[in-house]
Amino acid sequence: MALQSLSRAARIILVGAPGVGKGTQTERLMKQFPELSSISSGDLLRKNVRERTPLGIQAESKMKAGALVPDSMILRLIVNELSTRGWIRDSTLRPYAVYSSSIAAEDHTVDSVSIPSAIKTAKYTYSDHPEASFILDGFPRTANQAVQLNEIVPINMVVSINTPSEIIIDRICNRWVHAPSGRVYNTTFNAPKVEGMDDITGDPLTRRADDDPEVWKQRLQSFKENNEPLLEHYDKAGILWTVNGNSSDEITPQIFKEFGKRFGVPVPEVVGGL
Numbered sequence: 001m002a003l004q005s006l007s008r009a010a011r012i013i014l015v016g017a018p019g020v021g022k023g024t025q026t027e028r029l030m031k032q033f034p035e036l037s038s039i040s041s042g043d044l045l046r047k048n049v050r051e052r053t054p055l056g057i058q059a060e061s062k063m064k065a066g067a068l069v070p071d072s073m074i075l076r077l078i079v080n081e082l083s084t085r086g087w088i089r090d091s092t093l094r095p096y097a098v099y100s101s102s103i104a105a106e107d108h109t110v111d112s113v114s115i116p117s118a119i120k121t122a123k124y125t126y127s128d129h130p131e132a133s134f135i136l137d138g139f140p141r142t143a144n145q146a147v148q149l150n151e152i153v154p155i156n157m158v159v160s161i162n163t164p165s166e167i168i169i170d171r172i173c174n175r176w177v178h179a180p181s182g183r184v185y186n187t188t189f190n191a192p193k194v195e196g197m198d199d200i201t202g203d204p205l206t207r208r209a210d211d212d213p214e215v216w217k218q219r220l221q222s223f224k225e226n227n228e229p230l231l232e233h234y235d236k237a238g239i240l241w242t243v244n245g246n247s248s249d250e251i252t253p254q255i256f257k258e259f260g261k262r263f264g265v266p267v268p269e270v271v272g273g274l
Contacts, residue, residue: 001032003034004260004265008129008130008263009128009133010036010134011136011157012135013158015159016160016161017168022137024248024252025159025248025252035130035133041074041077045074048077055077074145078152079152082126086127087132088127124151143230146230146234159241159255159258162242162245163247169216174187176207177207178200179206185205
């Protein structure tokens with residue numbers, strides 16, 4: 001399939017249960033629509049911890065204490081990333097970079113629900129240029145977080161990937177891995193050449209400790225309960241689109257078609273005859 005250009009900025013979120021293939025769909029979307037980027041809140045957090053920014057130091061201390069990283073910190077990471085790329089601008093011209101110790105200090109006084117004062121008082125404008133398109137991963141996870149994010153930049157498409165739980169569990173429980181290399185096999189659709197052995201080294205394959213049917217049933221039930229309010233929020237906002245399928249290969253063409261319809265550059269009709 002030919003690569004497609006975008007007519008405007010796409011700011012999207014993929015929502016789906018663990019094991020549904022969100023990572024696969026993200027990679028395929030970025031390959032098909034090259035103007036798309038992936039922004040992962042987890043990657044941004046790890047980058048700031050690694051680079052010892054003031055915000056990274058605060059986040060690391062919370063994680064070491066066993067506490068969750070507050071929404072305020074994640075929002076600041078996202079604001080910094082989007083502003084650094086030039087995709088949003090703060091018209092009040094207040095500094096909001098994570099490298100600013102004065103701003104980082106303010107975060108000590110905000111809780112996990114409120115928006116940081118430097119973010120809350122800012123008035124953001126955002127680019128609608130196709131190159132300002134992104135898939136946001138890892139945030140928001142709750143309706144409250146979605147409201148906070150909308151104060152900064154409005155998401156304009158939420159894709160809910162729906163695969164039956166029994167299909168996900170079957171896929172996961174037939175998964176075998178070669179731990180040293182990370183190669184993954186599945187006895188249903190990607191079986192090793194020799195049962196139980198890695199194709200390259202011949203080493204024995206193992207199963208991940210948490211690839212247990214009962215564990216996955218609980219994880220999928222928990223996901224459903226915790227994500228319903230988020231999906232309801234985006235449904236009311238009129239930007240939720242649900243795709244159903246049993247495999248990534250079945251789901252991808254549907255996403256491409258809908259995404260292209262909403263954001264793709266219209267393909268001119270060929271007029272036959274001269």
